[in-house]
Structures are given as C-alpha cells and as structure tokens.
Amino acid sequence: MKTYSSRVRYKHKRRNFEVGTRPGTISIPDDALEPKIEVYSFNEKDLQVSTGKNMETITKQIAKCTDHTHWIKINGLGDATLIEDIGKFLGINQLVLEDVVNTHQRPKFDEYEGYVFGTSRILYINKENELVNCQFSGIVKDNIVISFEESYNDYFKPVKQRLEAGKGLIRLAGPGYILYTLIDTILDNYFVLLAQLGDSIDETEDRLYQSPNKAIMFDAQHLKRTLIVVRRACWPERDKINDMIRSENPLITKDTKIYLRDAYDHCIQAMDMIESYKEVTSSIIDLYLSMVSNRMNEIMKVLTIISVIFIPLTFIAGIYGMNFSREDTHGHVIPDNMPELYAHHGYVYALVGMFVIGAIQLFIFWKKGWFNKL
Template structure:
C-alpha cells in the first residue's frame, strides 16, 4: 500500500505595509506576542540568570553584574515601549529598531558607531507540520548582546546549555562569540530541516517507483517550494557571515572570525544541499510526467491495435449490411447486386473470412513484438 508524504502547510504571515510612514517608525505586528526576557550575565567563573518583562529587569541585572558579559534574550516583539527603551538605553539608531520589529528582513550584517547589528531567518517545522519562517535579530555593543526572537520558542537551547556548562570559550569569547554561536545554531538547524526534507524526497521517490499517482507531483512541488524558501535564507546568510569575517569592528574578534569561517563553510554546504534537492524534486516531477506520457502512449498503442484489427472486419460487416435487393418488384434478378446473398453457407464464410483476417493481423503484430511491449 502506498505511503503518502505529509502535507506541508506554510504559516502565512502578512507583511504590514505602512505607506508614507516616517523612517524608523516602530510598528508592532498585530500577531506579535508579549516579550519574555531572560538575562544571562556571565564571566569565566560565574553565571547569573534573571527573568523579567520590562526594561527595569535589564538595568537591574546590568548594575548588579558590572564585571560580566550580558546576553539579553528577548522572546516576543509585542511591546513597542520596551523596544524604544532599549534603543534609548543603548543609543541605537531608530532604523535598526524598525528592522527589529519589521520581521520580513533578509539576513544581513550592519556596522554602526559603537555597535553591530545582524538578522537571520529561523526556519523549522512546528508540531502542526507547518513550515515556520521567522526572524532573529541581534545587537552587539561593548559587553552586551541583545537577541530578539518572534516567538516564545526556545530555539537556542543548545547555546544556553553550553553557557550553563561553562565549557570551551563561550563565557570568555565576548558578546561577538555569542552572536556567532547563535548564527551557527541557526545554520545547524538548517541541516536538521534539510535532513527532514531529504527523508520526504526519499519517500516520494519510493512512491514514484512503486505505485505512482498524481499526489507525487503535488508532494514534489511543495518540497520544491520549501527548498526555495530555505534558499532565500541561505544565500544572504552567506553574505552576512562573509561581512562579519571582513568586519573591522573590535566587537568581532580575530578568534571569533576563525569560527565564522567554519560557519561560512557550513552555509555553503547547506546551499549545495538545497540546490541538489531542488534538482531531485524537479527530476521527480519530470520523471512522473514522462511516466504518465509513456503510459498514455501504451494505452493509445493498445487502442490502435484493437482498431486496426476491427477496421477490416467492420468494413466487411458494413458491405454485407447494405440493404440492396437481389430481385426487382417483378421477381427479375438485378445484375451486380450482392450475389453472395443467395450463396449457401454465405454467413459462415463471411464469419470465417473476418476471423482469418483478424487472426492474420494479430499474428503480424505478434511477430513484430508489439504485444511484448504492452
């Protein structure tokens, strides 16, 4: 029995367009969730964690841990006042704040006086099998990194686990290294997503070889659309990482740039996988259409053979089915009007003639090997 690929739904998020709005306007999307703030203050030997929902929690934690590096993790963009307060507290350009709440940005890396700003696309399948494409933004300044995510989902649990464990250089690498770690986590999850898509492609291919039906074309098309979405994120992500490697900002240290080169290679690998999978999905669609076309040709071939066999039989039946009288009204024979009508056993002869003609045609087709190819 054929297995079917799960239908992938795309979580639609309407882009909010405000024609004529002032540059730097902070306009919160209607579906934005209220922010949840977690602050990680850390150094080589200590880690302090606090939670809150407003600017007060941030300032208190920073004053409490003056000799620490601070990662301010904000999940949810549904508070314009908080975004404004953060911009005032860190002296952030209004255009950057606008890019944070305008969640349709392409991945990019921008340098400003005293801080850097970057965005990435977070793509994953949720529990409802919807493909979610949301935005991650980060600001790095002095000993502070602030990350912004659209939902309450803990997408960077692996980074927080490493931070709590305190192993490696994550606590001493500075806020630039944390920004790299978050970017690298996004890339690693691209590979997880591509692995899931690869399994879906294998399932679709197996179905194509075993019992093809029209759902194969729909499955392949939706997988191709998913790959296009990932490709639109991978290409600018590569440029973003390249800009970080070439950055002259002190916030991106030389040691961090070494790790960024590795992340750049991962991004190239993800792009290669996307292109390969796109070719495979296109091949699946083309192969299915070819199989449908070949199947149609086989059906037409069968119908043609049947027609060729019955055409002469139909001709004979048509000739002897003509209603021409053999005698006129006075009982005289009419010349050239079907003398076979008065032959003995003419009906049997006509049937035998049609049988031998049909059998002869079948023998010719069999000798040519047409039946073997059906």
C-alpha cells in the same frame, strides 16, 4: 500512509506596516507576544542569570555585573516601549529598531558607529506541524549582545547549556563570538530541517515507484515550495556571513572570523543540499508526468490495435450490408451486383474470412513485438 502535504502547513504572517509612515517608526504587530527577558552575564569564572519582563531587569543585571559579558535574550516583540528604551539605553539607531520589529527582513549584516546589527531567518516545524519562518535579530555593542526573537520557542538552548558548562571559548571570546554561536545554531537547525525534508523526498520517491497517483505530484510540489522557503533564508545568510568575515569592525575579532569561515562552509553545504533536493523534487514531478504519458500511450496503443483489427472486418460487413438486389422485379439477374448474395453458407464463409483476417493481423502484430511492450 500519510503524505507530506497532509502533515506540514505553512504559518503565514501578515506584514504590519502603514504606507507613508516616517522611517524608524516602531509598529508592533497585533499578534506579537509580550516580551520575556533573560540576561546571561558571564566571565571566565562566573555566570549570573536573571529573568524579567521590563527594562529594569536589564539595567540591574548590567550594573551588578560590571566585569562580565552580557547576553540579553528577548523572546516576544509585543512591547514598543521596551524596544525604545533598549534603543535609548544602548544608543541604537531608530532604523535598526524598526528592522527588529519589522519581522520580514532578509538576512543581513550592518555596521554602525560603536555597534553591529544582523538578522537571520529561523526555520522549524512546530508542534502544530506548521513550517515557521520567523526572524532573529542581534545587536553587538561593547560587552553586550542583545538578541530578539518573535516566539517563546527555546531555540538557543544549546548555547545556554554551553554557557552553563563554561567550557571552550564561549565565556572568553567576547560578544562577537556569542553572535557567531547563535548564527551557527540557526544553521545547524537548517540541517535538521533539511534532513526531515530529505526523508520526505525519499518517501515520496518510493511511493512513486510502488503505486503512482496524482497525490505524489502534489506532495512533490509542496516539498519544492518548502525548499524554496529554505533557500530564500539560506542564500542571503551566506552573503551576511561573508560580510561579517570581511568586516574590519573590532567587535568581530580575528579569532571569531575563523569560526565564521566554518559557518560559511556550512551555509554553502546547506545550499548545495537545497539545490540537490529541488532537482530531485522536479525529477519526481517530471517522472510522474512521464509515467502518466507513457500509460496513456499504452492505452492508446491497445485501442489502436483493436481499431486496426476491426477496420477490415467492418469494411467487409459494410459491403455485404449494402442493399443491392441480385435480381430485378422480373427475376432477371442484375449485372455487377453482389454475386455472393445467394451463395450457400455465405454467412459462415464471411465470418470465417473475418476471423482469418483478424488472426493474420494479430500474428503480424505479435511478430513485431507490439504485445510485449503493452
């Protein structure tokens, strides 16, 4: 049976920044992917989709669909020129663009004049069995929603399918509602990840009861560390959603806030699950250590019983092993020296006496119930 720790690894990302650079500097990581752009322009009756890799894809689509809401989906942050052009086109502050490419932001919601900006953490296990923790950034302005993702993973496929189906509010409720659907999708995937972690915790706990070994402790610690990563993403996400609910910005409409309250409840539920799972993993570690300690106590108890039995026997053997002569060199009996030294069958009597003493001790230990607890 493979353990959890042998299946899942952490995909570490190094921070990309230089000390002393001016605020608003766009510094692209060396391993950043080339952008892939998808533009979804929609209204109640129509959906237009275009794809490309440069700014022209965005400007043409927006110019063509003047009475539509636009979702600009960008996967990959490897083009600083594109990021800057988008900032100029939408009038986005350089500090916001810096936060987009600096992909170690905690979830947050910021309001600016004419637009809002938010970030979230996307967590999933990729095909290489690595726990990926990447950033989602979203900007809402007028009738435009622009989202930035680090990878090519199609994380928001359900949102695309809802746009194509054209049912519900997704084409009618405005760009703020699109941002909500993206955030809600991220939260839903937290539950998928937590379900996987919950199964791994149950498996680890079953192994603890069946055949405890030190690998279980390592797996439980690995699970606990993973839960801490999820907690670091989910905790500020709750604060971000709460900020969106309290916002007076017209881009976050009253109807959208109703759905955001539901997302807030989901976030609280995910946090409760995380805390519960953390307690279980801590309990697994504590229980394993207790089992090891109890097992050590049982071993020490057995060794103590053996030692207690042999102490009087060793004492008797030690006494009769002393080299005191019964007679002196002239054949005279030396007073107060071992009278049993020349006793007939003394060796047999000594062995029988030792056996009787040992049997009496074993009987006493048995009556006390010591052997039943081994």
